[in-house]
Amino acid sequence: MKPSQTYWFDDVAQGAVRGETPILCAVCSDPFKAGELCNWLETAVPAFDDEMTVERISSDQLVQRVERAGTEARSVTLVVEDSTQADDKTLEERWHHWNLSRDALRAGLLAPPEGTKRTVVLIATEGPFRQVARRNYAGDLLSLTTVMTVDDTPPAIDPDDKSLYEAYLSAARELETKYPLSTQEFVHRLYDREPLPDAMPKEDIARWRDVAQRLRGSLPHV
Amino acid sequence: MCRLIFRKPPSCLQYAGPMNGPSDLQKLIAACELGTAATPSFYVPRQPSVTSQIEIALQPSQSSRVLLMGQNGVGKSTELHTLTTQIQLSRPYLVIAASLDVGLDLRLFGWHEMLIYSACQFVSTIPPGRQPVSQFNKLLHKFGVSSFQVLLDKMRHEPAAVHAQVSESRAMLWDQACGLIRFLEGIHRNPALLIWDGLEKLSRSETQKLFEEEGRYLDELPCRAVITAPMRMSFEPYFTEVADRFLGNVVRLRAMSHERIAQIAFLRGLTPNLLHIIADGLAHANNAQPPRHYETLMNRLIDASAGLPRQLLQLTAAAAKQALNMREGLLLPEHVTLAIRRASETLRYQLEPGDFLELRKPDSKRSNEARARLLDLRALVEYEEPEARFRVEVNPLLTEMLATGR
Numbered sequence: 001m002k003p004s005q006t007y008w009f010d011d012v013a014q015g016a017v018r019g020e021t022p023i024l025c026a027v028c029s030d031p032f033k034a035g036e037l038c039n040w041l042e043t044a045v046p047a048f049d050d051e052m053t054v055e056r057i058s059s060d061q062l063v064q065r066v067e068r069a070g071t072e073a074r075s076v077t078l079v080v081e082d083s084t085q086a087d088d089k090t091l092e093e094r095w096h097h098w099n100l101s102r103d104a105l106r107a108g109l110l111a112p113p114e115g116t117k118r119t120v121v122l123i124a125t126e127g128p129f130r131q132v133a134r135r136n137y138a139g140d141l142l143s144l145t146t147v148m149t150v151d152d153t154p155p156a157i158d159p160d161d162k163s164l165y166e167a168y169l170s171a172a173r174e175l176e177t178k179y180p181l182s183t184q185e186f187v188h189r190l191y192d193r194e195p196l197p198d199a200m201p202k203e204d205i206a207r208w209r210d211v212a213q214r215l216r217g218s219l220p221h222v
Numbered sequence: 223m224c225r226l227i228f229r230k231p232p233s234c235l236q237y238a239g240p241m242n243g244p245s246d247l248q249k250l251i252a253a254c255e256l257g258t259a260a261t262p263s264f265y266v267p268r269q270p271s272v273t274s275q276i277e278i279a280l281q282p283s284q285s286s287r288v289l290l291m292g293q294n295g296v297g298k299s300t301e302l303h304t305l306t307t308q309i310q311l312s313r314p315y316l317v318i319a320a321s322l323d324v325g326l327d328l329r330l331f332g333w334h335e336m337l338i339y340s341a342c343q344f345v346s347t348i349p350p351g352r353q354p355v356s357q358f359n360k361l362l363h364k365f366g367v368s369s370f371q372v373l374l375d376k377m378r379h380e381p382a383a384v385h386a387q388v389s390e391s392r393a394m395l396w397d398q399a400c401g402l403i404r405f406l407e408g409i410h411r412n413p414a415l416l417i418w419d420g421l422e423k424l425s426r427s428e429t430q431k432l433f434e435e436e437g438r439y440l441d442e443l444p445c446r447a448v449i450t451a452p453m454r455m456s457f458e459p460y461f462t463e464v465a466d467r468f469l470g471n472v473v474r475l476r477a478m479s480h481e482r483i484a485q486i487a488f489l490r491g492l493t494p495n496l497l498h499i500i501a502d503g504l505a506h507a508n509n510a511q512p513p514r515h516y517e518t519l520m521n522r523l524i525d526a527s528a529g530l531p532r533q534l535l536q537l538t539a540a541a542a543k544q545a546l547n548m549r550e551g552l553l554l555p556e557h558v559t560l561a562i563r564r565a566s567e568t569l570r571y572q573l574e575p576g577d578f579l580e581l582r583k584p585d586s587k588r589s590n591e592a593r594a595r596l597l598d599l600r601a602l603v604e605y606e607e608p609e610a611r612f613r614v615e616v617n618p619l620l621t622e623m624l625a626t627g628r
Binding site (some may be wrong): 018020027102103129133137145146147148149164 | 294295323324325326327329423425532536539540543544546547554555556559560561564567568571572573574598599
């Protein structure tokens, strides 16, 4: 069974900044893509939130680094680049250890002061992660984790998915009416750093960017 | 399926009141925070009351034991927390409670380690000068430590070393741990009650090792005990023997009915909060009357929760965060859809191709082994069913995947 939806690298960056859970697991197809995602996050996360820094750490450092992060009042995304790179035995030991440490991880990531955002992104590859998931030796940790299947090419939201596609399309149309600009033109200006309409508040830029990302590749041509 | 009818709550129900303002979504997320479920004002008693069943089963003698079985997220810890609170108020027993799944390596540890851990954990809460260090010098010496707190740390961080040391002197260490419990009973002038939570996380082989192969140690526990176990164990061939050790005192906690989980949604403020988010958002956006939109959304979340309180809270928080991320002041159906899909993503990785074949079968055609695995993964959920022995259904998080094949 294939994953239900594939996310883009930027979704992971956004998840690190405004995610549903403080722990994310980004599952890439292979180690090469995983490496590219790590590089991407170093650039993209600060672009979403300039107060947030990105640190690449190894699996062995995770628990201690999170405990330390809990005592620091600065926003940080900890990218664990080798979370599934290990032999079977080490893989089981590692994820079992994280599972046992899940409360400590959450406590460190959610520690005060309010407004300090700390996130862990576990970078995984599909085969080993499937093994971790099926053998269920980190079930509790996974239940607290947002799992995202990730690819570097922007996939489209399925236009046949009426419940979601129509809603996003209607949001895009609303913004297109509000600002005399097509969504394609908006994205073009955003990424090429061309001027956006003066009256456009940050909130609308962020919202339109989100909507455009979800609709990427499946916007009907007007 | 019975639908939730929104009505004025019964007077016995209380909630914190509607929450207004721009941070309603954040408040909704905060109300879903895990770990607060055991707060008394959020507690929705089961029918019949689980805590009463346990208390009655514990009464006869110090060898009374209760086995509490249930899936992850079904509310066992909440029931045990409520039981602990009740007992601490009425004081029939000295409660020695431990969440054994947090920090302890249950792949290695058995009843001996659990007993030592629980006793030492309780003793370590006594002021240092009054701790019985000299009386239990042998116990501490065996592990090469000077205090109960250091021993607890060692159990968490060096489980293999501790397990090896326990294996060398099991009888002596069991005796010492029993002595510690007696000491605690003496200073508190109350019989002890062990509450061991978290054993439902054991794998199949670990469960068998503990409850079947080493089940005899349960008979030798020095006091009353309530012990959790995975729901799956009730399908194992050795289960009758285990149930006998507990003198038939087996309490199965199953997923809640739609109405009961709706009560939890109300008590935790999810329903009233959602109403305000929808009402404020719509009034602001369209100057419209709040429709029955929120009922549909709340019902959808409740349906998707599978009767498991933890799943309800996680889905509601995820949907609210989707709304925040999309800069909407309003919770919309697509946020709920995305939250459900996100939650089902982990299950997609956890399930083997063979599991999908089993999920498509009626429960009567499933093998015990397949049912046990799927219950462990929460791909199957066992529901409250007073009329029948049990009713097992596929977790609604998987409905879309099974219907569309993707």
